[in-house]
Amino acid sequence: MSRSTQPSFGTGKLLxxxxxxxxxxxxxxxxxxxxxxxxxxxKTLDEIRGGNMMSFPEMFTFEPWLTAWSKAQIGVEPxxxxxxxxxSIMMVVPAVAISTALGALNGYVLTKWRFPGDKIIFxxxxxxxxxxxxxxxxxMARVLGMIGLAGTTSGLVLVHVVYGLGxxxxxxxxxYAAFPDELIKAAKMDGAGFWRTFTRILLPSSGPIIVxxxxxxFTNIWNDFLFGASFADFDSMPMTVAxxxxxxxxxxxxxxxxxxxxxxLAALPTLxxxxxSGRYFVRGLMAGAVKG
Amino acid sequence: xxxxxPGKAQATLREVLPRLVLSPSLFLILLFVYGFIxxxxxxxxTDSRMLPSYELEGFGNYANLWGQRNWLIALQNLAIFGxxxxxxxxxxxxxxxxxxxxxxxxxxxxxxxYLYPMALSFIVTGTAWKWFLDPGLxxxxxxxxWGWESFTFNWIKDRDMAIYTVVIAAVWQSSGFVMAMFLAxxxxxxxxxxxxxxxxxxxxxxxxxxxxxxQLRPVFLSAFVVLAHxxxxxxxxxxxxxxxxxxxxxELPATFMxxxxxxxxxxxxxxxxxxxxxxxxxxxxxxxxYSELRxxx
Numbered sequence: 001m002s003r004s005t006q007p008s009f010g011t012g013k014l015l016x017x018x019x020x021x022x023x024x025x026x027x028x029x030x031x032x033x034x035x036x037x038x039x040x041x042x043k044t045l046d047e048i049r050g051g052n053m054m055s056f057p058e059m060f061t062f063e064p065w066l067t068a069w070s071k072a073q074i075g076v077e078p079x080x081x082x083x084x085x086x087x088s089i090m091m092v093v094p095a096v097a098i099s100t101a102l103g104a105l106n107g108y109v110l111t112k113w114r115f116p117g118d119k120i121i122f123x124x125x126x127x128x129x130x131x132x133x134x135x136x137x138x139x140m141a142r143v144l145g146m147i148g149l150a151g152t153t154s155g156l157v158l159v160h161v162v163y164g165l166g167x168x169x170x171x172x173x174x175x176y177a178a179f180p181d182e183l184i185k186a187a188k189m190d191g192a193g194f195w196r197t198f199t200r201i202l203l204p205s206s207g208p209i210i211v212x213x214x215x216x217x218f219t220n221i222w223n224d225f226l227f228g229a230s231f232a233d234f235d236s237m238p239m240t241v242a243x244x245x246x247x248x249x250x251x252x253x254x255x256x257x258x259x260x261x262x263x264x265l266a267a268l269p270t271l272x273x274x275x276x277s278g279r280y281f282v283r284g285l286m287a288g289a290v291k292g
Numbered sequence: 293x294x295x296x297x298p299g300k301a302q303a304t305l306r307e308v309l310p311r312l313v314l315s316p317s318l319f320l321i322l323l324f325v326y327g328f329i330x331x332x333x334x335x336x337x338t339d340s341r342m343l344p345s346y347e348l349e350g351f352g353n354y355a356n357l358w359g360q361r362n363w364l365i366a367l368q369n370l371a372i373f374g375x376x377x378x379x380x381x382x383x384x385x386x387x388x389x390x391x392x393x394x395x396x397x398x399x400x401x402x403x404x405x406y407l408y409p410m411a412l413s414f415i416v417t418g419t420a421w422k423w424f425l426d427p428g429l430x431x432x433x434x435x436x437x438w439g440w441e442s443f444t445f446n447w448i449k450d451r452d453m454a455i456y457t458v459v460i461a462a463v464w465q466s467s468g469f470v471m472a473m474f475l476a477x478x479x480x481x482x483x484x485x486x487x488x489x490x491x492x493x494x495x496x497x498x499x500x501x502x503x504x505x506x507q508l509r510p511v512f513l514s515a516f517v518v519l520a521h522x523x524x525x526x527x528x529x530x531x532x533x534x535x536x537x538x539x540x541x542x543e544l545p546a547t548f549m550x551x552x553x554x555x556x557x558x559x560x561x562x563x564x565x566x567x568x569x570x571x572x573x574x575x576x577x578x579x580x581x582y583s584e585l586r587x588x589x
Contacts, residue, residue: 023391027405032424033417033464037420052433052434052438053430053433115310124325124326131325131329132524134565134569135569135570137566138332139327139328162325165321219411223415240416243415243419259419260420267412271408271412273411278407281411282407
């Protein structure tokens with residue numbers, strides 16, 4: 001995004017101050033829920049019940065975080081969220097890697113090795129990005145059962161690869177479409193084949209789009225709830241499903257501070273990625289809206 | 293595919309290899325997307341209950357579906373939620389983008405703050421907002437403690453108002469994203485036109501209403517398509533925020549499909565509701581993708 005050269009509203013100082021006030025007010029609005037979660041995750045339960053959600057803790061405690069991580073009752077055993085955090089990682093890493101690699105190859109073929117009907121194939125893949133997943137839940141459950149992947153992390157990896165393919169292909173296709181065809185032609189002239197052209201010419205300059213795609217896939221798969229809730233069992237449950245179980249079905253006393261610590265734990269990986277590489281995250285979102 | 297050139301084998305390989313590379317993905321998409329759509333479509337015409345049955349029985353499930361009060365509630369909720377969600381996100385996104393586009397110092401800090409909710413899981417968002425909106429713990433309680441005793445805000449417990457709390461949380465999550473889309477659109481507008489108009493003495497207001505906003509039409513369209521399809525698919529947020537309640541007050545098509553298929557053992561009805569959801573999304577997405585792909589060439 002280039003710097004603004006739009007005509008600006010305020011020359012008047014007062015108007016300018018009002019403008020900043022409004023903008024800061026909105027920043028507060030967006031930050032407030034995160035603030036509430038963080039502040040209340042380090043309070044004791046008594047203080048939460050009796051006190052104000054906006055106030056800082058009188059007695060700082062790290063106990064809720066420890067409970068959320070390793071002691072809270074989620075399944076049968078009081079294991080905390082840590083095993084599910086690991087489940088999510090075991091699911092996300094291969095799913096992101098495979099779907100990104102396939103997307104890169106698809107994008108390469110669809111732009112540089114075009115053949116009759118390739119646009120229809122791309123259209124089919126593109127539409128697949130937007131389907132409501134309710135339409136595939138029933139057959140997917142049966143297929144996973146048939147191939148012996150029901151309730152496993154591998155099954156979830158398969159699901160996320162399949163339904164991420166459309167987006168990864170879209171990202172790479174749009175990126176490679178802008179890559180000069182002359183360079184490809186020259187390489188082909190020099191006798192470089194399909195793979196060499198890809199690994200020597202395209203791949204070295206694919207850094208930015210790989211980052212965009214990896215971040216997009218990571219965020220989507222980490223945050224997925226529907227597939228996790230539908231296809232995982234207790235041993236393969238991802239973090240989002242475990243968090244929902246913790247928050248909604250804990251019997252007895254509702255430990256709000258533990259819930260918040262858990263919610264922040266579930267949000268942490270994607271938040272860190274966002275803070276570290278927000279620029280690429282935004283690019284992915286934009287590309288996801290098709291307009292590049 | 294035919295070539296009569298010498299070195300035929302190699303030439304064929306050259307031609308086939310790219311298609312070969314594409315074929316696993318194509319196979320996956322055809323089977324897991326289109327094959328599954330056909331399968332679910334077929335199930336919707338059978339008397340499947342707890343398990344799939346392959347006995348065709350016509351459109352009974354659809355008739356059944358449209359006679360279900362829960363389905364009508366889900367559709368009505370989707371209409372309320374969808375319209376408000378799209379409208380508020382668009383207006384808020386546009387206003388924020390225009391305000392941010394006034395050579396703001398600290399834009400680099402503000403922009404990511406507006407956008408970060410988009411990186412969160414809806415389950416996290418739901419957890420935070422459920423609490424924030426809870427009368428006994430959240431905003432209402434805080435206002436009471438701050439001395440505003442008569443303040444009430446119990447929508448999340450109120451059957452008639454609960455769906456609006458879903459709107460509040462969803463807008464919080466998505467509006468920053470719409471802002472980013474509009475901001476990118478604003479930065480893409482040709483400045484010469486604006487300068488010329490300014491020279492002609494156009495006021496700032498008319499500059500925006502007559503020139504800038506009309507030029508953002510494609511962004512409005514993209515935002516509409518993205519938000520509409522997110523609204524139709526909305527599931528996680530409702531589960532985490534209200535779990536469809538109180539009662540069935542925040543039922544949406546996605547939650548309806550899930551509960552009929554997997555907990556009420558009415559798979560045929562569930563499948564038919566999924567088909568309707570797909571039809572709704574397709575009616576928005578297909579024309580959009582079609583025009584997008586045509587423009588490119």
